[in-house]
Amino acid sequence: MNSKMICISALAFSMMSGAALAAGSTGSSALDNPDKMAPFYTDSGMKTMRSGDEFKKAWLALTEEDRASMKKDCGDETIAKAHDNFCKMTKELGGAN
Incomplete structure (x- = not known):
């Protein structure tokens, strides 16, 4: 019974660790990187x-x-919708596909 509890505990711990790591990521889109996006906004909340x-x-x-990475992201319909104003501006500059 002890070895089962250890295995279950280890499994639960690994699942929680994976979820915590995933939640801590900045997203797969360059448009989700606050360091890269901050210069395009006047406020720290990027509104x-x-x-x-x-x-x-x-x-x-x-x-x-x-x-190039941002242009690619703006070409993705789902990402572009989440960053609508930014992608519109890049299109005006001729920078989005």
């Missing part, structure tokens, strides 16, 4: 987007790799 010129300046300050 108010910067003006067109400021947005363009932040966009051009990104690496080509980051811009």
Whole structure:
């Protein structure tokens, strides 16, 4: 009976650890990375987007790799819907597929 309890406890612990690790991730989208997205917003809660010129300046300050990743994410309908205003701005800059 003791070995069963140890096995069940170990299984429960591993399941909880996996859930905690998953909850701590920033998401698979570059658009979910606060460090990369902060320059596009005027507030720390990232609710108010910067003006067109400021947005363009932040966009051009990104690496080509980051811009490519964000363009790809904006091409995904589900991700684009969650980041609607950002993706609209990148399309205006000719930056989204």
